[in-house]
Every structure is written in structure tokens, then in C-alpha cells.
Amino acid sequence: MSDAAILCVDDEVTILKCLKEQLKRCFGNRYIYEVAQNAEEAWIVIDELISEEIKILIIVSDWLMPGIKGDEFLTQVHQRFPKIVTVMxxxxxxxxxxxxxxxxxxxxxxxxxxxxxxxxxxxxxxxLD
Known part of the structure; x- marks a missing residue:
């Protein structure tokens, strides 16, 4: 099993499903693919991955989400984890x-x-290069 993950955050389930399917087609079993429907859920996933010593390589986040906008969420991620690559x-x-x-x-x-x-x-x- 991989020890590296890509996390996708979007409030639309169909978008998350599509992203996960495309990533699996492109990169196979090289990575763990996690999804979250909002920033709050994403922080839970991030904490779980870190506690399992799985390195989060990239977070792909939607911009327009309820609660917090994607740019604000990615800024918080960058402040805590500057090595994670952020994609909006x-x-x-x-x-x-x-x-x-x-x-x-x-x-x-x-x-x-x-x-x-x-x-x-x-x-x-x-x-990733």
C-alpha cells in the first residue's frame, strides 16, 4: 500500500467521484486518493493521514464551498504544512x-x-516532479 496521498475537496459529490476516478486511471495504485466535501471534513482526513504516517502530497480544492472558500482553506493548509502542493x-x-x-x-x-x-x-x- 502507498504511503502517499492526494486529497480532493469539493462540496459536489459528482466532482469528487470524477476526480478520484481520473486520478486512479492516471496514477493507478501509486497513491491513496482521499476526498472530503468541505474544509472541516478535509481537516479530519488530514489529521487521520498524518496519524497513520501517510504523506499528503497534493490537495486539490474547489474554490466556492459553503463555510470557507478554497483560497482561505489552502492558505490554512500551507501555513500548517508548507510542503503540501496546493491546487485550486x-x-x-x-x-x-x-x-x-x-x-x-x-x-x-x-x-x-x-x-x-x-x-x-x-x-x-x-x-510531483
């Missing part, structure tokens, strides 16, 4: 939010909905 997924993030995430969360990339599997694979592959 959005259908409607404004440029200011993307720029803020670049500055404050060390945002690696921003994928726009609808994305293609090739775009997802390229972003994740280059982030």
Missing part, C-alpha cells in the same frame, strides 16, 4: 482569489471547471 479547482473564482491563493497558499495551479483528464494529469504529474 474552480468554476467561478475571481482573479483576486486566485492571486491571493498564489501569494498566501503557494498555489501551484488553478484548474478551471470543466477540466480535462489530460489537464489534471499534467498538473499533478508536474507538481
Amino acid at each position: 479547482l474552480t468554476g467561478q473564482a475571481d482573479e483576486a482569489a486566485i492571486e491571493r491563493a498564489r501569494r498566501e497558499a503557494n498555489l501551484y495551479a488553478c484548474l478551471h471547471k470543466p477540466w480535462t483528464e489530460a489537464e489534471l494529469q499534467q498538473v499533478i504529474s508536474t507538481a
Whole structure:
């Protein structure tokens, strides 16, 4: 079993299912693929992975979610875990939010909905190199 994980955070179950399926097709069993429907759930998953000594490589987070926006969540992640690569997924993030995430969360990339599997694979592959 892998000791490295990719976490996807989105309030839409269909998006999470799609991301997980695409990641599995692209990278097979190399990684553990975790999902969370909001930032609160994501923190629980992050704490569980860390307690199991599983390294979180990348977090792909939606921007528009109830409770906390993706750029704020990724900034909090970056403050606690600066080595985790952050990727934002959005259908409607404004440029200011993307720029803020670049500055404050060390945002690696921003994928726009609808994305293609090739775009997802390229972003994740280059982030891991």
C-alpha cells in the first residue's frame, strides 16, 4: 500500500467521484486518493493521514464551498504544512482569489471547471516532479 496521498475537496459529490476516478486511471495504485466535501471534513482526513504516517502530497480544492472558500482553506493548509502542493479547482473564482491563493497558499495551479483528464494529469504529474 502507498504511503502517499492526494486529497480532493469539493462540496459536489459528482466532482469528487470524477476526480478520484481520473486520478486512479492516471496514477493507478501509486497513491491513496482521499476526498472530503468541505474544509472541516478535509481537516479530519488530514489529521487521520498524518496519524497513520501517510504523506499528503497534493490537495486539490474547489474554490466556492459553503463555510470557507478554497483560497482561505489552502492558505490554512500551507501555513500548517508548507510542503503540501496546493491546487485550486474552480468554476467561478475571481482573479483576486486566485492571486491571493498564489501569494498566501503557494498555489501551484488553478484548474478551471470543466477540466480535462489530460489537464489534471499534467498538473499533478508536474507538481510531483
